[in-house]
Amino acid sequence: MTTAATRPAPISAKAVKDPTRYQRKKMLEALAAMLYLLPDNTNTRSLQAMREEGWVIPASLVPAPGTRMRFCLTRLGRMALLTEAKRTALxxxxxxxxxxxxxxxPTVTALANDGFIERYDDQGRRDPHGWPYITNLGRRLMGLPEVDETPAADVLLAELAKWDVTADIEDSPHGDQVVYRSGPVEAVFYRTVGKEWKHSATHPAWMHDSGWYVSISDGGDQKEMWGVDGGDVRADSAATAVAFVEWLTRPPAETAGTLLPDAPGDR
Structure with missing residues (x-):
């Protein structure tokens, strides 16, 4: 999980003029673009008005031959996209x-409509009634480091696929989980959350602060594996996939195993 960076000195949104609807649309496109580049098709009149407000500046001193001068969104321009209430919330x-x-x-709802926050339940699933978290678009707006929003299950499925192991995301009374089935073998992968030990698999990668747990049913036998806590979903998923494939091809002697990147054997 990426920690919050030192914040720049605040700019009061009250002192910033509101952009027009068209200007706001183009500025939001720039916010999501690499280097905060304003769309090349921004009309000249609006572009000039944004330059006068200090919301955009030239992206380079000299444009490439045969190209139009490009402009990028400034910090002042980013703050023009916020009301004082939204800025305080973020x-x-x-x-x-x-x-x-x-x-x-009402402020949370407005930020969600802007795409600056997303709501998640305690299992890491998008939920319109869940707790609000800042999105990467909101992080770009506030000058904060971005985080990996990839669903954790997608990372695990990709790692399993490298070994030609196919699994699916399924829901259950306990929550969502990744499930592998072949012959007598059924393996269920998830992360446990909360006091009720609910299952979580589709949570965003940045929320993966505890390792994968794997429950394996092999006919009448039950086996368990545990991933490594620490928040690195990619390393944990890679190690989990390796350990599971090793179990499929060479079943370990004992039930429990620790999934480590360099030694995914038993403990």
């Missing part, structure tokens, strides 16, 4: 990117 995020509980729900 400044309240903790080290995991969660908004403070004091943020009013």
């Amino acid at each position: 400044l309240s995020v903790d080290e995991r990117g969660a908004l403070a509980s004091t943020v009013p729900w």
Whole structure:
């Protein structure tokens, strides 16, 4: 999990003029673009107005031959996309990117409509009634480091696929999970969350702060494996896939195993 960076000195949104609907649309496109580049088809009149407000500046001193001068969004331009209430809400995020509980729900709703926050339940699934977390678009807006939003299950499925192992994402009364089935073997992969030990697999990669747990049914036998805690979903998923494939081809003598990148054997 990426921790919050030192924040730049604040700019008061109250002191920033509101962009027009067209300007806002183009500025949001720039916010999501590499190097905050304004779309090349921005009309000249709006471009000039944005330059006068200090919302955009030339991306380079001299454009490439045969190309139009490109412009990039400034920090002042980013703040023009926020009301004071939205800006205060985004400044309240903790080290995991969660908004403070004091943020009013109308502000949360407005930020969600802008794409600056996403709501998740305690299992890491998108939920319109869940807790609000800042998105990567919101992080770009506030000058915070971006995080890996890839669903953790997608990372695990990709690692299993490298070994020609096919699995699926399934829901259950306990939550979502990755499931492998072949002959008498059924393996269920998930991360446990909360006091009720609910299953979680499709949570975003940045939320993967505990390792994969694998429950294997092999006919009448039951086996378990545990991943390594630490938040690195890619390393954990790679090690889990290797350990599971090794078990499929050379079943370990004991039930429990620790999935380590360099030694995925038993413990």
